[in-house]
Amino acid sequence: MAAANPAILLVDDQPANLMSLKEILRDPELDLVTARSGQEALKLILKRDFAVVLLDVNMPDMDGFETAKLIRARDRSKHLPIIFLTAMYTDDLSAARGYSLGAVDYIFKPYVPEILRSKIAVFVDLFNKTEEIRRQSILMREMEQREYEGRLVEQRQRLEAQAMLMREEHRISRSILEHAPIGIARLDRGATLIEVNEEFARLFKRDRDSLVRRNLFDAVPCLREENIIQALTENQPFFKEGLKVNGNLSPLEEKPERYFDLAVWPIEGRDMKISGAVLLVVDVTERTRLSQQRDDFVATLAHDLQTPVIASDRALELLQETLQERLSGEQLKLVSMLRDNNRTLLNMIQSLLEIYRYEAGAQPLYFDDVDLQLVAETCARDLTPLAEKHGIQISVNVPSNTHRVTADRVAVRRVIVNLVDNAIKYTPRGGQIDIRAQNLDGRVSLEIVDTGIGISSDALPRLFNRYWHRADKSLGDRSHKQSCGLGLYLCKQIIDAHGGRIWCESQPGHGSRFTIEFPCAARSLPAVTQTVAFLPAVISIADPPDGPVTGITADQEEDIRCQTKTKTSLG
Numbered sequence: 001m002a003a004a005n006p007a008i009l010l011v012d013d014q015p016a017n018l019m020s021l022k023e024i025l026r027d028p029e030l031d032l033v034t035a036r037s038g039q040e041a042l043k044l045i046l047k048r049d050f051a052v053v054l055l056d057v058n059m060p061d062m063d064g065f066e067t068a069k070l071i072r073a074r075d076r077s078k079h080l081p082i083i084f085l086t087a088m089y090t091d092d093l094s095a096a097r098g099y100s101l102g103a104v105d106y107i108f109k110p111y112v113p114e115i116l117r118s119k120i121a122v123f124v125d126l127f128n129k130t131e132e133i134r135r136q137s138i139l140m141r142e143m144e145q146r147e148y149e150g151r152l153v154e155q156r157q158r159l160e161a162q163a164m165l166m167r168e169e170h171r172i173s174r175s176i177l178e179h180a181p182i183g184i185a186r187l188d189r190g191a192t193l194i195e196v197n198e199e200f201a202r203l204f205k206r207d208r209d210s211l212v213r214r215n216l217f218d219a220v221p222c223l224r225e226e227n228i229i230q231a232l233t234e235n236q237p238f239f240k241e242g243l244k245v246n247g248n249l250s251p252l253e254e255k256p257e258r259y260f261d262l263a264v265w266p267i268e269g270r271d272m273k274i275s276g277a278v279l280l281v282v283d284v285t286e287r288t289r290l291s292q293q294r295d296d297f298v299a300t301l302a303h304d305l306q307t308p309v310i311a312s313d314r315a316l317e318l319l320q321e322t323l324q325e326r327l328s329g330e331q332l333k334l335v336s337m338l339r340d341n342n343r344t345l346l347n348m349i350q351s352l353l354e355i356y357r358y359e360a361g362a363q364p365l366y367f368d369d370v371d372l373q374l375v376a377e378t379c380a381r382d383l384t385p386l387a388e389k390h391g392i393q394i395s396v397n398v399p400s401n402t403h404r405v406t407a408d409r410v411a412v413r414r415v416i417v418n419l420v421d422n423a424i425k426y427t428p429r430g431g432q433i434d435i436r437a438q439n440l441d442g443r444v445s446l447e448i449v450d451t452g453i454g455i456s457s458d459a460l461p462r463l464f465n466r467y468w469h470r471a472d473k474s475l476g477d478r479s480h481k482q483s484c485g486l487g488l489y490l491c492k493q494i495i496d497a498h499g500g501r502i503w504c505e506s507q508p509g510h511g512s513r514f515t516i517e518f519p520c521a522a523r524s525l526p527a528v529t530q531t532v533a534f535l536p537a538v539i540s541i542a543d544p545p546d547g548p549v550t551g552i553t554a555d556q557e558e559d560i561r562c563q564t565k566t567k568t569s570l571g
Contacts, residue, residue: 006124006131007031007048011041011067012056012085017109021054024113025120038067045077051127052120054107057086068101081123083107183281186267189232189274191216203260203283216279223262228279231264235274238264242288259288305349313342351486355466355493365408365497369521372405372412372446373398376435379416383424391429394420398437403444405518407498415491415502419448419514422487426512427452443500446516455506463504464492 008030010021018034025032033050035041038059045053053071057064064084071077082101087109104123107116177184183200185193193211201208204220211219216228222245227238240262261282269275316339324332373396380394387394405412416435423433431451438445455463462468467485495502499519506512 005029005031006051006127007033008120008124009033009035009041009044009050009053011035011038011053011059011064013037013059014056017056017085020111021116024111024116030124038062038064038070041067042070045071045074045080050080052081052083052123054083054085054120057084065097065101068103072101081126083119085109183279183283185211185216185279185281186276187216187232187279188276191228191232193219194276200281203281223281228264228277231266232274232277235266235268237266238262242284257285258283259285309342309346309349313339313346316342348486351490355486355490365411367406367408369404370407370409370412372402372437372444372518373400375409375413376416376437376446379413379420380435383417383420386421387424387433390424390427392424392427392431392433394433394435396435398435398446401439402437403439404521405444405498406521407518408494411494411498415494415516416446416448418487418491423448423450423452423512426450440517442520444518444520446518448514449511451511454508454510455504455512456508460504460506464488464502 006029008025010018010025010032011034012018012021013036015036018036022032022034033044035044039062041053041055044050055064055067059067064086068082068084071080071082081104083105084103085107105119107119177195177197180197180199183197183203185196185200188194192213192215194213196208196211198208201211204222206219216223223243227236227240230236231238240260243260243262245258245260261284263280265278265280266274267276267278316335320332320335320339327335376396376398380396384394420433420435427433427450433451434447434449436447436449465485466489468489492502495516495518500517502514502516504512504514
């Protein structure tokens with residue numbers, strides 16, 4: 001839409017003067033508006049904007065000065081340019097009054113047309129520029145308003161989408177809570193049950209409504225675990241596998257004990273502080289009992305298998321000794337192979353039994369003050385012939401000032417032998433195996449370091465898993481005995497039972513480092529201590545079997561243990 005022509009207001013009580021002004025200022029691009037009094041001029045100024053006012057000073061009723069004063073008093077017109085028209089000379093006082101009322105100029109009659117038009121053109125140009133700025137400002141405000149409204153629409157749509165997503169997530173969460181096959185409960189910071197699902201109530205033989213708004217440990221006493229409190233107070237997630245619950249959860253329940261997997265995740269509020277936790281409970285009673293039955297079956301089977309395997313080994317040994325001259329070389333090789341396979345089978349059976357005893361807490365450990373230097377040197381001496389056969393050198397660097405540890409010497413020896421034996425198996429000819437030790441703060445660190453083929457990063461987390469073993473065709477004849485996947489698992493069980501820890505660091509092609517940390521030995525041991533019957537069963541003695549442990553068979557080892565146990569029991 002085109003802008004209107006600038007308007008000029010002509011104010012004079014004489015029509016002839018108005019006609020003269022209109023004739024001088026006639027221009028198609030100007031809108032000339034006339035008023036014959038101050039009151040009429042004020043009414044017109046209220047209705048529209050003008051570029052400039054030509055105001056006659058001498059008018060009846062309301063002269064030009066009074067009219068100018070009223071024009072300046074209104075917000076709409078207080079900046080309107082005013083040019084006074086007068087037919088008489090204006091003294092300095094009158095001029096000063098006019099300028100104080102907002103006059104920008106005086107024009108005397110009769111008018112010089114060129115001067116009048118020139119002065120009017122200045123104010124018209126100023127008005128046009130001001131109007132253009134105003135129009136641009138309006139356009140910018142309109143654009144900003146449209147952009148703002150557009151952003152508001154986008155934000156509203158985004159908020160609506162987020163609200164819809166939250167409603168959907170809430171619906172899904174509610175559905176999971178209600179129909180999940182595991183017990184789910186939400187706790188506040190004080191361990192009060194805020195919400196539970198049906199499965200949670202069913203697991204503990206409770207009514208769902210009776211659990212809500214009650215303290216967890218009052219409502220379900222069997223779940224009294226310090227780690228749950230720790231999760232709520234210290235923001236530490238907690239997982240407990242196979243939590244054993246003694247006693248019936250219900251008077252009608254026949255089974256005396258239950259097992260649960262328990263998980264607790266702390267929840268942070270908007271202030272980044274813990275507001276509560278989510279508790280997940282799964283009944284694993286049947287799974288645990290089946291696992292126990294399986295382990296009992298394996299242990300029983302392994303125990304029963306020992307006797308015929310040992311008997312067959314003795315028979316093969318007798319056959320080898322008594323009929324050696326009658327058998328051909330091929331037959332002797334076959335008997336030797338049968339004995340080797342028998343020993344492998346016997347080792348696997350004995351490992352299974354020992355693992356079962358560790359896991360069941362029934363493996364007796366004979367704790368004594370153990371010199372790791374002596375044990376390490378003994379192990380190295382026993383394995384040196386095997387290492388030399390494969391072109392590998394074993395060195396022992398265990399300082400004489402290495403702290404002694406409280407441990408079962410036979411069990412520790414078994415761990416070291418297993419680790420060094422594995423190192424021989426996976427180290428190429430010309431390689432090196434080092435047994436090292438150093439004192440730490442309250443601990444002793446024992447390391448078995450080899451220059452072997454190393455272990456891949458994806459295999460490291462599974463090293464100490466039961467039944468896991470690596471197969472490498474590049475080993476050739478160095479794979480001198482088949483692995484049953486129990487050696488490293490048993491090592492970890494032994495070290496755990498000693499209150500220590502074991503881990504491995506390795507890179508393919510750069511060898512491996514197995515590290516064992518033992519707590520330092522106590523300063524003094526009691527002469528005789530009682531047998532601890534649970535997890536693990538431990539016998540501490542002051543006088544363990546003397547002499548080196550090399551060359552002791554599994555049966556002899558068990559006999560020594562039984563004799564020592566009898567000695568301890570009798571005092």
